[in-house]
Amino acid sequence: MHPLNWAIVIAYLLYVMIDGVRRARHTSDLEGYFLASRSLPWWAVGLSVMATQLSAVTMIGTTGQGATDGMRFIQFYFGLPLAMVLLGVTLVPFLHRAKVYTAYEYLERRFDAKTRSLTALLFLLSRGMSCGTIIAAPGVVFSAVFGWPLGWSVALMGIPTVIYTVLGGVQAVTWADVKQMVLIVVAMSAMVVVLLVRIPIAPGDALEVAGAAGRLRAFDFSFNLTNTYTFWSGIIGGTFLMLSYFGTDQSQVQRYLTARSVDEARSSLLMSAYWKIPLQALILLVGILVFVFYQYTAPPLLFNPAHEKQVRDARPAAYQALEGRYAAALAARRSAADRLVESPDAPARAAVTAREAEVTAVRAEALDLAQEVTGQPSRDVNYVIPRFVLDHLPLGLAGLFIAGVMAAAMSSIAAELNSLATSTVIDFYRRWVRPEGTDAHFLTVSKFATMGWGLFACVVATYAATLGSLIEVVNRFGSFFYGSILGVFLLAMIPSAGAAGAFVGLIAGMAAVAAVNFGAPEVSFLWHNVIGAVVVVVVGTAISAVGGRRKAGVGG
Amino acid sequence: MTEPTEDRARFRRTLARVMTVQVVTLLLLWLLQSRYSS
Numbered sequence: 262m263h264p265l266n267w268a269i270v271i272a273y274l275l276y277v278m279i280d281g282v283r284r285a286r287h288t289s290d291l292e293g294y295f296l297a298s299r300s301l302p303w304w305a306v307g308l309s310v311m312a313t314q315l316s317a318v319t320m321i322g323t324t325g326q327g328a329t330d331g332m333r334f335i336q337f338y339f340g341l342p343l344a345m346v347l348l349g350v351t352l353v354p355f356l357h358r359a360k361v362y363t364a365y366e367y368l369e370r371r372f373d374a375k376t377r378s379l380t381a382l383l384f385l386l387s388r389g390m391s392c393g394t395i396i397a398a399p400g401v402v403f404s405a406v407f408g409w410p411l412g413w414s415v416a417l418m419g420i421p422t423v424i425y426t427v428l429g430g431v432q433a434v435t436w437a438d439v440k441q442m443v444l445i446v447v448a449m450s451a452m453v454v455v456l457l458v459r460i461p462i463a464p465g466d467a468l469e470v471a472g473a474a475g476r477l478r479a480f481d482f483s484f485n486l487t488n489t490y491t492f493w494s495g496i497i498g499g500t501f502l503m504l505s506y507f508g509t510d511q512s513q514v515q516r517y518l519t520a521r522s523v524d525e526a527r528s529s530l531l532m533s534a535y536w537k538i539p540l541q542a543l544i545l546l547v548g549i550l551v552f553v554f555y556q557y558t559a560p561p562l563l564f565n566p567a568h569e570k571q572v573r574d575a576r577p578a579a580y581q582a583l584e585g586r587y588a589a590a591l592a593a594r595r596s597a598a599d600r601l602v603e604s605p606d607a608p609a610r611a612a613v614t615a616r617e618a619e620v621t622a623v624r625a626e627a628l629d630l631a632q633e634v635t636g637q638p639s640r641d642v643n644y645v646i647p648r649f650v651l652d653h654l655p656l657g658l659a660g661l662f663i664a665g666v667m668a669a670a671m672s673s674i675a676a677e678l679n680s681l682a683t684s685t686v687i688d689f690y691r692r693w694v695r696p697e698g699t700d701a702h703f704l705t706v707s708k709f710a711t712m713g714w715g716l717f718a719c720v721v722a723t724y725a726a727t728l729g730s731l732i733e734v735v736n737r738f739g740s741f742f743y744g745s746i747l748g749v750f751l752l753a754m755i756p757s758a759g760a761a762g763a764f765v766g767l768i769a770g771m772a773a774v775a776a777v778n779f780g781a782p783e784v785s786f787l788w789h790n791v792i793g794a795v796v797v798v799v800v801g802t803a804i805s806a807v808g809g810r811r812k813a814g815v816g817g
Numbered sequence: 818m819t820e821p822t823e824d825r826a827r828f829r830r831t832l833a834r835v836m837t838v839q840v841v842t843l844l845l846l847w848l849l850q851s852r853y854s855s
Contacts, residue, residue, distance in 0.1 A: 332846065332849075332850075335846065339843075342835045342836070342838070342839045343835075343836075343839075345835070346828070346831055346832050346835050349828070349831065350828045468849070468853050469853055471853065472849075472850075472852070472853025472854045473853070473854075475854065477849050477850050477853045477854050478850055478854050479846040479847070479849065479850050480846070480847060480850060527831075531831065531835065534835045534838075534839075535835065535838055538839065538842050539842060542842070542846070
């Protein structure tokens with residue numbers, strides 16, 4: 262990469278770190294460190310909520326998915342706006358008015374200590390692991406693209422993030438998120454502009470080519486439990502996932518607990534309700550335009566440069582033969598696209614679809630060969646955008662994009678480290694180990710807890726590299742517990758529900774999700790949230806009713 | 818604390834606004850799909 266691009270990346274890293282350290286002055290007590298003394302404006306909290314959810318996986322994986330699979334992925338977010346509105350009238354006022362540090366603290370007040378501890382433990386387990394995955398996702402890609410050891414990539418993002426999160430607490434995390442969100446949107450918008458300039462056809466014709474290749478299909482109305490990206494999975498499964506994530510996951514709950522009032526907390530969530538789907542469409546559009554760009558500029562057969570080199574060295578004849586067939590398929594696809602632009606009729610569209618299928622078939626063979634040679638799943642989709650950025654973006658913009666990817670990773674990691682430390686200290690250390698400690702003592706312990714989780718995340722990141730698809734791994738970790746934890750919070754709103762019902766219901770919900778996960782692994786993980794939440798509410802209500810009747814019987 | 822009726826009215830207004838934006842976005846995506854997809 263050009264030195265100017267590196268200068269932009271380094272300047273960004275330094276700026277975020279220095280600004281974070283500057284915020285440390287405002288965090289002299291525990292409430293300031295974890296909740297910014299409940300003083301932050303709604304727009305900063307709203308941007309922080311969005312930045313936490315938008316990780317580097319989104320910047321690299323989702324754009325790549327746009328290029329290879331089109332707009333289909335957007336259905337995943339169809340349930341988000343409704344979930345945000347529902348949270349705004351249910352859990353947000355509950356949690357904000359309860360003046361709690363963590364969502365799980367509220368469960369002890371409503372049920373008992375063991376329900377609180379179990380939900381907090383599940384959060385620590387799932388988020389602790391996923392935090393490592395979030396650093397690993399861009400780390401793996403940077404290592405392959407720049408030829409670094411994975412440890413360097415992990416350290417480059419991990420160390421500055423840990424420093425500003427440890428020193429500045431939630432203040433540093435939130436204000437860094439605001440800048441990082443702006444950087445991400447600027448980088449993405451600049452990519453769209455550059456792509457529109459670089460693609461040698463009019464924007465309308467570009468959409469015509471993308472549409473003919475199936476990249477503009479945003480809706481799939483089939484009702485299929487095994488398919489994650491359908492309208493119904495998004496609306497039903499997506500609503501439950503978003504309710505769980507934004508309503509019960511401490512990494513998100515802590516964002517809006519820092520807001521000045523209940524109304525500001527609600528408004529911060531509504532920012533996502535309004536903007537998440539358009540932003541996601543912008544991100545997928547970048548991928549779709551990259552796909553159109555590669556109609557007119559020959560793309561590499563394998564986007565992962567490390568795999569490309571290994572395959573070329575190990576099986577030169579086979580790879581060369583595939584390259585020959587790939588070049589012929591690309592030329593035919595280009596001709597079909599040219600014909601479509603000249604006369605956009607049904608036969609021309611069908612020709613583009615057929616030529617695209619030929620290109621995809623050759624690439625599938627190359628991906629199989631890469632898997633055979635390297636012994637690793639290729640995950641080539643995650644390299645489409647980084648490779649395009651480094652090969653084709655103008656000077657400066659590549660640096661801006663790489664900084665944007667780092668910003669996305671760091672904003673998610675920082676929020677998670679901060680929330681992991683909060684739950685460790687508030688739900689475990691202060692609750693069970695040393696309830697009588699002073700504020701200064703807890704503040705010191707909190708800083709060490711943040712540092713410890715940062716170290717753990719970096720170690721996990723180094724080993725998470727070989728886990729499955731970067732996008733789905735992050736969601737899978739959460740979805741195993743998410744629905745059941747949401748079920749407990751839903752149960753908390755039912756006046757007749759008791760502590761025994763909540764605890765047994767939680768166990769039953771997780772057992773049901775585990776049974777579905779192992780018994781019917783083809784069922785999409787989006788449905789796990791629905792199953793978990795429903796089982797907890799049904800079992801929890803039933804147990805509470807039985808317990809209530811027994812008590813009434815004993816009393817009578 | 819606000820009155821429950823005021824809360825309900827505000828919720829209905831918010832729900833209507835958010836859902837309107839959602840429907841308009843989905844409509845645009847649908848138009849894009851039906852206009853350009855073969």
